[in-house]
Every structure is written in structure tokens, then in C-alpha cells.
Amino acid sequence: MFKVGIIGVGNMGEAILKGLIEKAGINGPEIVITDINQDRVKDIIEKYNVAGTDIRKVVNLSEIIFLAVKPKDIESALEPVKDLFKENQILISVLAGIKIEKIKKFTEKPLIIRIMPNTPALIGEGVIGVSFEKNTEKKDFILSLLKTLGEVYEVKEELLDVITGLSGSGPAYVFNFIDALAQGGVKMGLSYDMALKIATQTVLGSAKLLKESGQHPVVLRDMVTSPAGTTIYGLHELEKKNFKDAVMSAVEAATKRSKELS
Numbered sequence: 001m002f003k004v005g006i007i008g009v010g011n012m013g014e015a016i017l018k019g020l021i022e023k024a025g026i027n028g029p030e031i032v033i034t035d036i037n038q039d040r041v042k043d044i045i046e047k048y049n050v051a052g053t054d055i056r057k058v059v060n061l062s063e064i065i066f067l068a069v070k071p072k073d074i075e076s077a078l079e080p081v082k083d084l085f086k087e088n089q090i091l092i093s094v095l096a097g098i099k100i101e102k103i104k105k106f107t108e109k110p111l112i113i114r115i116m117p118n119t120p121a122l123i124g125e126g127v128i129g130v131s132f133e134k135n136t137e138k139k140d141f142i143l144s145l146l147k148t149l150g151e152v153y154e155v156k157e158e159l160l161d162v163i164t165g166l167s168g169s170g171p172a173y174v175f176n177f178i179d180a181l182a183q184g185g186v187k188m189g190l191s192y193d194m195a196l197k198i199a200t201q202t203v204l205g206s207a208k209l210l211k212e213s214g215q216h217p218v219v220l221r222d223m224v225t226s227p228a229g230t231t232i233y234g235l236h237e238l239e240k241k242n243f244k245d246a247v248m249s250a251v252e253a254a255t256k257r258s259k260e261l262s
Ligand SMILES: NC(=O)C1=CN([C@@H]2O[C@H](COP(=O)(O)OP(=O)(O)OC[C@H]3O[C@@H](n4cnc5c(N)ncnc54)[C@H](OP(=O)(O)O)[C@@H]3O)[C@@H](O)[C@H]2O)C=CC1
Pocket: 007, 008, 009, 010, 011, 012, 013, 034, 035, 036, 037, 040, 055, 068, 069, 070, 071, 073, 076, 077, 078, 094, 095, 096, 116, 117, 118, 119, 168, 169
């Protein structure tokens, strides 16, 4: 038996895999993976020293199975193996939008858990929303495993859509913001390389200050903003371009899209 099986080792499957090996102390040979993309399988086996096999063996041989295919591929992944699941297994779906109820239509046997991680799980700095199909004595174990990937928030299943729109998709918004900051620096004369480093540290340092100080973001914002100084001129431009409106709408739109995927 393998401790963990992963079906679909794309961006998220690899993030979970790397997190489990580097942060949860699970050894490569205790993990088995499968993917329809054979080049991907080969790469991942070489990179992490995991086992690779077909999906039937992954389902047959794993205690915990992460399902990390795109929502559109759920049927092609689960239909052929639906009769292979066993009562004592745990099936953890990372699929955006796909409800536990839908997964149970394929199989009633394993305990089904839905998570919504994000890519910073690659370095143990993720956010992971989680909903359990039902209460289980395995909950503490699963939560401790997920905590190695980042901060874990247990929520009612319907709120996983919001977590998807906020932290699941959030890294993409943040990377766009960092790139935009850097490009602003380039427009004003810095090299992109230097501007990107400065933008990245500005976001990281601000996030750390917010977290470690426990202060409200508005208090920290006001600490930066001198009367008639530079910052208020910059903030005014963001206000004119509806920055907060744009960010709130992004979370709203992604949340709605997650609901549509079900
Ligand atoms: N990327 C992210 O930041 C996040 C993603 N998610 C969720 O994670 C899931 C995966 O997303 P992501 O990793 O980005 O997607 P990817 O496309 O990068 O990875 C999915 C992998 O699964 C493979 N695959 C498709 N069908 C099957 C099948 N039947 N059996 C085995 N493997 C299959 C794909 O192959 P091929 O490419 O050839 O189709 C691909 O290699 C999605 O459901 C998404 O909602 C959740 C949180 C964050």
C-alpha cells in the first residue's frame, strides 16, 4: 500500500506532492501518482522519486487519494475506477466547484473531503479551505496533514466557492499586482529585474507586517500616508481607477464561476 495517491499531477497535484514530501515528511516512495499526460508522469517521477502507475492501481493501492484533475475531467477520471474504492479510504478532491454530492454519485465508499488549496502550498505557505463530508475520527489526522501545506480553514461546503475566489485564485491577482508594481517602476526608470525584486519584497514585507503586528490594514496604510505626501497622491490614482472595486469584483466573479462549475 502507498500512503498517498495523486490522480492528476499538473500545477496543483504537483504543489500538493511537493508540500507532502518537503513539509509533511512523507517519502517519495510512499506516494504513487497517475496522469494521462505520460511526459508529465515521467518528469514527476524523476523529480520526486515517487512511484507512477495507472489510475486503477492508484485507487487500489492508496490509503489517501488526492483527485487533482480539472473539473471537466472528473467523469473521465472517476467513472472507470468507481468500483475500486474501499470503505477505509479517503478521497480528497481539490476540484473547484465540484460538490461532495456529485463525487458521491461515483462512489459512496471512501470518506470524501473537499479542499481548496492554492499554489503557495508548493512552499508550505498555502491557504487550504476544507470541508468534510461528515464528522470522522480521521479529521485531526487530515487537518494535521493539510497544515503542512499552509493555513487551514474548515468551512461549510458552500463557502468553499468563496475561498476559491479569494485564496484559490488569489495568487494570480497578487502576481498581476506585483508585475504591475514592477512595470510602474520600469516606467519611472528602474530595470525590470530590480523593480520586480523591490515589488516582491514590498508585498511580502507588507503582508508580514500586517500578520505580525495584528493591526488593521487601514491603520498600517495610514502609517505610510503623510499629509500632502507622496502616498496619498498614489492612493488617489488607485481610487480614481476603482482599485478596491476591481479587486472585490474579482473575488465575486471567481466565486460565482466556482458555483457555476458544479
Ligand atoms: N492551479 C491552481 O492554482 C488550483 C487548482 N485547483 C484545482 O485543481 C485541479 C487541477 O488544476 P491544475 O493542477 O491547475 O490543472 P492541470 O491541468 O495543471 O493538471 C491536471 C492534470 O490532470 C491530467 N488529467 C486530465 N484527465 C485525467 C484523468 N482522467 N486521469 C488522470 N489525469 C488526468 C491533466 O492532463 P492533460 O493536461 O493532458 O489534460 C493534467 O496533467 C482543478 O480541478 C482546479 O480546480 C484548486 C486550487 C488551485
